[in-house]
Amino acid sequence: MTHTVLIGLGVLIAILTVVSVFGWLPSLRIVPDDTHFDFTRFRRISFPISAALSIVAITLFFTHGLNFGIDFKGGTLLEVRAKSGAADIAAMRTTLDGLRLGEVQLQQFGGPENVLIRVAEQPGGDAAQQEAVQKVRAALGDSVEYRRVEVVGPRVSGELLAYGMLGLMLAILGILIYLWFRFEWQFALGAMIANVHDIVLTIGFMSISQVDFDLTSIAALLTILGYSLNDTVVIYDRIREMLRRYKKMPMPQLLNESINSTLSRSIITHFTVTLALLALLLFGGHAIHSFTAVMMFGVVLVGTYTSIFIAAPILIYLGVGEHREDAPDTATPAKKNKA
């Protein structure tokens, strides 16, 4: 089935390519050529909304918490598939409850034959986790296929969490330093506020949706950081260019012009990234499902909003371009015009 679809799509591409080469295709404009939205005026709405959402996210984080996966919590995870027919979850639950392993969660996913078993971390160190997984294997026996078995001991889980958090901080710091070198400090600060905003909202999303928070979530968070910044940097680049070119333009108008002139790029790029993520979300399988879901939320929803409605307008408050008239070209000789 899928092969036919793929071949069909391949033929479509070939036809479109030929048509494009000969110029018979009408151009598709998602965003009109000359937009003049007053984005910066929205800051009076977007800033309070973002502040409120951030507070909600932080509250959620402390009340609801994150659904720590075994990477960070320790314990055992088994993905099993019944060898014949649907898995009898009730019977499996009874069997596993009889092992007295504390909290055992069973969850069906991706079809009636698949079951995800989570066994909470056992007291008694690393060896106890190993005993637990042996007991589960012995109890379920040969009736199921063991598709995935993960056991993380208490010390390793602690280290992984510490490493993950350290990585997140390092990434933010590294990006901050880079932006500081390439732009002025206000830009770096603005990007960092946007950054933290992205991460806080995404953590709020993870708290609501209760997706597993594990190493891949850290990977998703870091990717969101990278892409959100990617977007922010494109707009900042334009703002810097405009600042050099139009010495007298009022700041809100200059920011608006910058956002509007990069708007079609922002939207087209996000559309392509969304297409790629959508393919991963729909066809990539459950192993990367939460990874792509988090990324979809972070990159597509939060990232775009942040760079347009937070990262750019915040420059007004950080005092970018305030004294341009008093300080003509010579004031910023260090900035080499690369463009």
Next chain:
Amino acid sequence: MLYFTRWKALGIILTALIVCLCAIPNFFPEEQVKTWPAWAQRRLVLGLDLQGGSYLLLEVDSNYVKKERLDQVRDDVRRTLRDAKIGFTGGVTVRNDAVEVRITKEGDAQAALAKLRELSQPLGGLMGSSGQRDLEVADAGGGVIRLSIPQAAMLDRMRKTIEQSIQIVERRVNELGTVEPVIQRQGNDRILVQVPGLQDPTRLKELLGKTAKMEFRMVDTSVPPDQAQQGRLPPESELLMSASPPPTPYVVKKQVLVAGGDLTDAQASFDQRTGEPVVSFKFNSSGARKFSQATTENVGLPFAIVLDNKVISAPVIREPITGGQGQISGNFTVQSANDLAILLRAGALPAPLTVVEERTVGPGLGQDSIEKGELAAYVGSILVIVFMLLTYRLFGVFANIAVAINVAMIFGLLSLLNATLTLPGIAGIVLTVGIAVDSNVLIYERIREELRGGRNAISAIDAGFKRALATILDSNITTFIAAAVLFYIGTGPVRGFAVTLGIGIITTVFTAFTMTRLIVAWWVRWKRPQSVPI
């Protein structure tokens, strides 16, 4: 921006071509690639999450290593003082990570200190230049002498223990007949074992979980085991339990006749009379001599074969065994006889290993993940390609060519680095396709803008490239920083994602700066366009 010298154009195309060609070995079966010259053998390695297999992280018990060392020091102290005829009270004790001894007569204290200092050796043997020693001998006052192990000495000991352990682990894993296992040291006290294709690591864990310290000792027949259990144990003996159920106590002398280190070979076989599985072994010459002497002296008495402080069997010596070989029987199954033979051949671990992390993926899930990853990659790419064609038409074709080259280069570079491809890694490639077109979008949108600003076609294209490239560089470096951090902190699948993301960024910047520009430059030279169909 649109002018390339002939050499520059050639250089760009050759670079891209060579990098792309590096991906070729992936399209041939592995056996065939093995016959190629070494430089052509580099290919992608599938991660354990895709090909299935077991990942074990083992930890060497550092407390055990420390305790072993302290016990050894304690015995040395006792012997040294006895040899020097220096009296001590209250015995030699191990307390607070140190060995302590109280010298009875105050006058002996200096002599004792001098004698015990001789136990301390310079670190790193005769070549040791650090001036550090493996033992610190100090006068703790009140006639007490304290011997402690300095930090550096402990680290040195751990390093050696890990090195030895890795060798033993390697031998044991190889005995399983697995394909290309990876065994690496990780950190100060951990060993990483990756065994592709292993579905159930239970046996592997059993093999690695045993220290396999083998000893031949005499059974102490002066006390029956049940009396010994009640505390009437002679000081030179100890009470050990049987290895196989039901647990039976044995009183065994502490003195070791022959140790496992003297074994040269061990094989599982069948007893010729009873037909039950046994392990037959051979001693080296010194082991054979010791064993022959011991069995000659003790005909008619039982001796115990002890493995990790458990008695496997305690046969009676019927006649002197002088040939340097013998067999162990002890309620073995074929499997357990085989495992014991493996353990004996591989040698004893210097310290016990604990599994602190285990991740096993069955071949079914791995295959599923590959299929799903491939499908997602195809669908994602096709969607992006179609979208680019609809949006930019001819320039969409240019962008798609650039993206295709980009992806081919990613695979080439990954192969060149022998990188590991994981499922998140595939996600990274799909995401790169989404983001790679971003560089084209940036350029094209800038060209559109310049056209609106009133420039003519060629000057707009030129300016579009010029302005967009700086932005492309800036925006990609930030993502690259995130990828680099991820590579540094991540393990396994996550690291695979970081690798593809990072390499994807490099190839994206390369294609934007060279290939896309080159293609557009050729088109401009060929067409001399008055307007840009963008």
